[in-house]
Amino acid sequence: MLGVVLSTGLAAGALAVPALATPAAAEGPELIDNGDFSDGTDPWWWTEGSPGTVVDGRLCVDVPAGTANPWDAILGQDGLPLTAGESYELSYTASSTAPITIRTNVQLAVDPWTTELASPDQIGTAPETVSHTFTASADNTAAQLAFQIGGSAGAYTFCVDDVSLTGGAEPPVYEPDTGSPVRVNQVGYLTTGPKQGTFVTEATAAQGWSLRDADGTQVATGTTTPRGVDPISEQNVHTFDFSSVTEAGDGYTVVIGDAVSEPFSLGDGLYDGLRDDALAFFYHQRSGIAIDAALVGQEYARPAGHANVAPNQGDDNVPCQPGVCDYRLDAAGGWYDAGDHGKYVVNGGISVAQLLSAFERDGAELGDSSLAVPERGNGVPDLLDEARWELDFLTAMQVPAGEELAGMAHHKLHDRQWTALPTRPDQDTQLRELHPPSTAATLNLAAAAAQGARLFEPYDAAYAAELLDAAETAWDAAVAHPAVYADPNDGTGGGAYSDNDVSDEFFWAAAELFITTGGADYRQAVTGSELWGDGDALFPSGGFSWGSTAALGALDLATVDNGLSASELASVRSAVTGAADGFADSAQGAAYGLPLAPEDDFVWGSNSQVLNNVVVLATAYDLTEDAAYRDAALTGLDYILGRNPLNLSYVTGYGERDVENQHHRFWANQLNASLPHPPAGSLAGGPNSALQDPVAEDLLQGCAPAMCYVDHIESYATNEVTINWNAPLAWAAAWADSVAGDGGEGPGDPGDPGDPGDPAGCEVSYVTNRWQGGFSTQVTVANTGASAVSPWELRWSFADAQRITQHWNSAVTQDGRDVTARPVAWNGSIPPGGSVNFGFNGTVTGAAADPTAFTLNGEACDVG
Ligand code: 9MR
Numbered sequence: 121m122l123g124v125v126l127s128t129g130l131a132a133g134a135l136a137v138p139a140l141a142t143p144a145a146a147e148g149p150e151l152i153d154n155g156d157f158s159d160g161t162d163p164w165w166w167t168e169g170s171p172g173t174v175v176d177g178r179l180c181v182d183v184p185a186g187t188a189n190p191w192d193a194i195l196g197q198d199g200l201p202l203t204a205g206e207s208y209e210l211s212y213t214a215s216s217t218a219p220i221t222i223r224t225n226v227q228l229a230v231d232p233w234t235t236e237l238a239s240p241d242q243i244g245t246a247p248e249t250v251s252h253t254f255t256a257s258a259d260n261t262a263a264q265l266a267f268q269i270g271g272s273a274g275a276y277t278f279c280v281d282d283v284s285l286t287g288g289a290e291p292p293v294y295e296p297d298t299g300s301p302v303r304v305n306q307v308g309y310l311t312t313g314p315k316q317g318t319f320v321t322e323a324t325a326a327q328g329w330s331l332r333d334a335d336g337t338q339v340a341t342g343t344t345t346p347r348g349v350d351p352i353s354e355q356n357v358h359t360f361d362f363s364s365v366t367e368a369g370d371g372y373t374v375v376i377g378d379a380v381s382e383p384f385s386l387g388d389g390l391y392d393g394l395r396d397d398a399l400a401f402f403y404h405q406r407s408g409i410a411i412d413a414a415l416v417g418q419e420y421a422r423p424a425g426h427a428n429v430a431p432n433q434g435d436d437n438v439p440c441q442p443g444v445c446d447y448r449l450d451a452a453g454g455w456y457d458a459g460d461h462g463k464y465v466v467n468g469g470i471s472v473a474q475l476l477s478a479f480e481r482d483g484a485e486l487g488d489s490s491l492a493v494p495e496r497g498n499g500v501p502d503l504l505d506e507a508r509w510e511l512d513f514l515t516a517m518q519v520p521a522g523e524e525l526a527g528m529a530h531h532k533l534h535d536r537q538w539t540a541l542p543t544r545p546d547q548d549t550q551l552r553e554l555h556p557p558s559t560a561a562t563l564n565l566a567a568a569a570a571q572g573a574r575l576f577e578p579y580d581a582a583y584a585a586e587l588l589d590a591a592e593t594a595w596d597a598a599v600a601h602p603a604v605y606a607d608p609n610d611g612t613g614g615g616a617y618s619d620n621d622v623s624d625e626f627f628w629a630a631a632e633l634f635i636t637t638g639g640a641d642y643r644q645a646v647t648g649s650e651l652w653g654d655g656d657a658l659f660p661s662g663g664f665s666w667g668s669t670a671a672l673g674a675l676d677l678a679t680v681d682n683g684l685s686a687s688e689l690a691s692v693r694s695a696v697t698g699a700a701d702g703f704a705d706s707a708q709g710a711a712y713g714l715p716l717a718p719e720d721d722f723v724w725g726s727n728s729q730v731l732n733n734v735v736v737l738a739t740a741y742d743l744t745e746d747a748a749y750r751d752a753a754l755t756g757l758d759y760i761l762g763r764n765p766l767n768l769s770y771v772t773g774y775g776e777r778d779v780e781n782q783h784h785r786f787w788a789n790q791l792n793a794s795l796p797h798p799p800a801g802s803l804a805g806g807p808n809s810a811l812q813d814p815v816a817e818d819l820l821q822g823c824a825p826a827m828c829y830v831d832h833i834e835s836y837a838t839n840e841v842t843i844n845w846n847a848p849l850a851w852a853a854a855w856a857d858s859v860a861g862d863g864g865e866g867p868g869d870p871g872d873p874g875d876p877g878d879p880a881g882c883e884v885s886y887v888t889n890r891w892q893g894g895f896s897t898q899v900t901v902a903n904t905g906a907s908a909v910s911p912w913e914l915r916w917s918f919a920d921a922q923r924i925t926q927h928w929n930s931a932v933t934q935d936g937r938d939v940t941a942r943p944v945a946w947n948g949s950i951p952p953g954g955s956v957n958f959g960f961n962g963t964v965t966g967a968a969a970d971p972t973a974f975t976l977n978g979e980a981c982d983v984g
Pocket of ligand 1: 616837
């Protein structure tokens with residue numbers, strides 16, 4: 121028979137009374153998650169050195185000999201909501217292999233750890249049920265239950281089961297504050313872009329809307345279009361469209377009846393700040409380097425994390441998990457993945473690749489001294505400096521030569537146990553460990569390093585060669601070990617990021633290696649892949665992601681100069697435009713303009729799925745200049761920035777109703793007011809209809825898919841920040857900035873005619889194939905000068921009557937015999953030592969000599 125011990129908490133200040141005498145406490149809702157350990161150990165945590173495991177349905181913690189204080193070994197659970205004045209009952213059943221006195225505390229989860237309950241409880245060798253009641257003295261959205269079980273000379277095992285904390289008022293049903301029913305992009309709209317919004321109303325008939333400027337003056341009117349019940353929000357909605365208004369200004373509002381939208385701007389400079397802030401996120405997330413107040417402001421400065429300064433273990437000499445390897449790696453540096461301090465090669469690969477792609481598309485705004493990074497002014501574009509921080513980490517995770525699985529990459533490196541919120545990176549005491557290599561990680565490394573190699577080539581050829589060597593070694597290792605998968609259950613102390621289908625990673629890595637090297641084996645791996653020619657496999661409808669990366673390869677093959685034949689190029693480009701057609705249709709059909717197919721779930725990180733679809737749409741626009749793609753890409757950004765069912769901007773610092781409590785161990789202001797909120801430009805993961813964390817489970821039952829989100833720091837499954845989510849935000853913002861002012865008739869800034877960059881030395885190769893009545897020409901323009909030519913403009917005159925009828929990789933215009941070639945969106949800059957290729961077809965009869973004189977930005981070029 122179990123003994124029963126009943127008492128009241130010390131903080132309640134009363135003598136022991138039977139729990140039955142306080143029925144109100146017992147009647148409240150259950151606040152402990154997984155108190156019977158039927159779901160394993162989550163979300164319980166314990167201190168290092170006294171690990172817990174589930175044994176026969178109980179959680180058992182091995183406490184080593186010689187702990188000095190009760191708090192030297194703790195088993196705890198966070199996130200317990202308490203209401204001042206309400207009474208609570210805590211109960212549990214526990215035993216210990218040696219009799220001990222523990223301290224059972226319900227307390228503030230941060231210093232000064234103020235207790236609501238603090239009870240010394242005797243635990244014997246037979247299981248006994250212990251019960252306490254207490255009255256909370258203060259409101260606390262996230263209190264902590266801590267069993268302090270240390271403080272004895274000997275070693276013992278403490279086991280606990282059926283932990284329950286009930287009481288408090290039944291929490292009111294959570295009703296999100298959605299503000300105005302008139303939903304807009306709270307940042308604003310590009311002057312020549314689409315301008316649409318959504319109105320939530322029970323009305324079924326069209327309503328009048330008016331657009332007001334900052335003075336309240338009406339500048340346009342119209343009527344809404346009723347759209348019925350929107351499936352993602354289950355709201356009855358109308359849409360409205362004021363695209364015809366192009367007058368730039370701030371403080372616009374849309375008014376419908378007595379409802380007024382949040383204010384927004386019309387203008388073309390809306391996205392450059394977001395681009396820079398979204399990129400600054402990566403500097404903030406750097407491991408192994410102090411975050412400098414001069415670059416980020418005092419609030420966000422912090423000491424270097426995991427730099428081997430106590431109490432950190434340091435990432436410069438990291439062992440493997442027991443049994444995985446017997447060497448150590450210096451894997452200092454890199455970016456922390458998210459709100460945790462894990463560093464993952466899988467997720468690091470896609471993140472750095474998307475930053476590199478932003479640069480590869482249009483590096484004009486991402487050059488040296490463009491970002492707040494410590495390497496400003498070193499002659500290398502700042503985006504590449506930031507990327508190098510992660511590329512160095514990825515290559516450091518490679519298994520050394522001579523070891524088993526040499527050349528593969530360890531899947532990840534992280535804490536042995538989850539750390540509590542908040543924990544600043546330099547204050548993390550956990551052991552850091554390398555987890556086994558995986559094929560997916562190895563191919564992430566191969567792809568990202570191959571892309572990095574070609575982009576670093578003009579700036580640091582030796583480093584480019586190192587990257588390429590690492591990439592080729594990784595590729596060979598992946599080919600030799602094509603099915604080494606990460607364990608889906610390896611999720612303690614860090615995320616699992618497991619992925620048992622690596623055909624997409626093989627395609628992506630092969631594509632990057634082929635673009636960089638032109639190698640025949642890589643070409644074969646691209647065109648011989650089961651994914652080649654399968655648009656649906658390359659571009660899954662829910663959006664590409666860390667686990668589905670083929671699109672990264674396909675997008676680069678479609679836009680970056682490479683050795684595919686014209687018909688192969690056409691095939692991969694049509695996969696891009698085919699996918700974009702689907703997303704554009706979805707956006708047009710959706711009342712919130714969302715480029716996500718209605719049947720696709722709102723998954724963990726849904727905002728990044730939206731943004732990755734924006735990347736596909738934007739690339740399709742770059743390729744075709746079809747305004748339908750641009751418009752859908754921009755309405756995708758509208759959704760992220762406020763035109764959504766919750767009327768929230770999911771980017772901190774942008775929009776009137778921006779989120780600010782994302783899950784993060786340093787930006788944890790919600791838990792400790794001395795810590796900052798996330799910095800401007802931090803994207804929240806967004807709605808996740810699977811309710812995969814305790815807060816979401818508690819608050820969001822029954823939510824409509826796009827409303828399964830809460831701006832709460834403990835809701836890690838809806839409200840975390842992550843490098844692979846901020847990367848497409850940065851890409852999309854950079855793209856939107858570059859097409860601002862573009863009316864849809866041509867690509868934006870990179871080729872802006874009439875504004876050529878500085879002249880530089882150049883050499884032109886001009887090769888023509890003739891046939892009866894026609895010709896096809898390939899041109900290579902090499903920059904032989906010392907600085908980048910951006911944008912560029914090549915001119916020549918035909919001696920004869922050639923007429924250009926078709927062109928690719930350049931905007932070519934002909935006026936009589938005079939021809940001008942300018943960049944398309946992705947080749948606006950020719951770096952020193954770099955070149956651009958483009959081509960055209962034409963018609964001609966009779967003589968057709970090749971031109972022999974060319975000027976680049978007004979300066980004569982050599983002809984090679
Ligand atoms: O982004 C990841 C998401 O796709 C998965 O469903 C989820 C659960 O495995 O994990 C997410 O990644 C988290 C990672 O495991 C640990 N760092 C934080 C990441 C974002 O929440």
